[in-house]
Amino acid sequence: MLNNTEKIEKNQDEFEFLEKPSEKKAKMKDFLEKIKNKVSEKMSLKIFECGDIVGFLKSKGEKIRLHGGNFCNNRFCPLCSWRKAKKDGYLLMLLFSVVQKIHKKELIFLTLTAPNVVSELLEFEIKDFNKSFERLVKTKDFKNICKGYIRKLEVTYNAQENTYHPHFHVVIAVNKSYFTDTKSYINQKKWLEMWQIAKRNPKITQVDIRKAKLDDMKGVYEMATYSAKASDYLYSEDTFDTFYSALKGKQLITFNGLFKEILKEVKAGEHSELIESDGEIYNKQLWFNWIEEKYKLFRTDELSDSEMQKIYVDEIEID
Structure with a gap:
């Protein structure tokens, strides 16, 4: 292995891929100040x-992937939550692929919202979202179409109004016949009515529902992204x-359901x-x-033939 230290200062400007990790690392001081007690x-x-030390793999084709480092893995850490969201995205793409290619199911993305709440009511509202969703999945219409689902909680903050917006991103596996079967198909208006009843709140004005495509990265991102953005929770x-x-x-x-079964199979090394x-x-x-508030290269290792590797979905691509 080679340890190249002579070219470090010369090549600092070449590392454009450090922009995102550096952005997250720069927030750590503020994060520590708020969480230390x-x-x-x-x-x-x-x-x-x-994140004091981070390692990347670089390919012959100049592709870069984050590969290691010292990380705290705290749920609220700006750097670790970014890493986890990226890794979760690859896992979800695998689950979706198994559902569609092996089980021959289709996917729909559902977003469930409600009016914003003040800080004192946020925890209660999250609990109420959970209970409301339980009521939704027990309805005849939902059980009739659902072969499995993944549900993700996200909370955003409105600084102008000083309110909080919890909502659910849900992906549901359905039969291929769902979109043509008039008896089972649920349109947007019906989804809204079902959610209003389950949430016991007629003031809810919208839900978002759409068919997912195999390469629907927007839906994957919404499912995998942070439950709360650092820019929101570090606001004050x-x-x-x-x-x-x-x-x-x-x-x-x-x-739940098919997704829970597939997740066990993936963890067991299947697919x-x-x-x-x-x-x-x-x-x-x-x-x-x-x-000094930036990442600086201190070591470059050339991997031997036996150490060279292909990288799969559990690694983080720097985009």
Whole structure:
């Protein structure tokens, strides 16, 4: 292995792929300040050091993937939540692929909302969303079409009104005949009525429902993205306290039916034939330190033939 240190200063401007990790790392100081009194001393130290060292794999074709580093894995960490969202996206694409290619089902994306609430009501509203969704899935119409679902909670913050907007992103597996069967098909108006009844709130004015395509990255992103954006929960001390108390310990994503079965199979190593390589051979490792508010290269390793590798869906592509 080669340790190239002489070209470090010369090549700093070449590392454009550091933009996103650097953006997330730059928020860590503010994050630590807001969370340090809510976690143990040990966790505080892990957060303080999170992302101080990051490693990337580089292919012969100049493709880059984040591959390692020291991370705290705290749910609210800006850097770790970004990493998790990217990894979850690849997992969801695999699950969707299995549902569509092997089980021959179609997918629909459903977004369920309600009017915003003030901070004092956020935790109660999240619990009410969970109960309301339980009522929805028990309805005859829902059970008639659903072969499995994934439900993800997301909360956004409206700074102008100082209100919070919890909502659910849901993907539902349905039979291929769903879109042509007039007896089972549920249009947008009917979905809205069902959600109003389940939520016991006639003031709800809209739900979003659409058919998913195999390459529907927008839907995958909505399912995999952060349950709360750092720009929202780091807005102020009070905002962070509200998000933290409302989301701490909550189950943010749930798998049901067909998706739950497939997830177990994937964890057991099945469906590997659907896990696609990006076609690149990665032959270098680049290691960076966070110094003076920026990442600086401190080591480049050339991988031997036996160490070269293809990267699959559980790695993070830097886009």
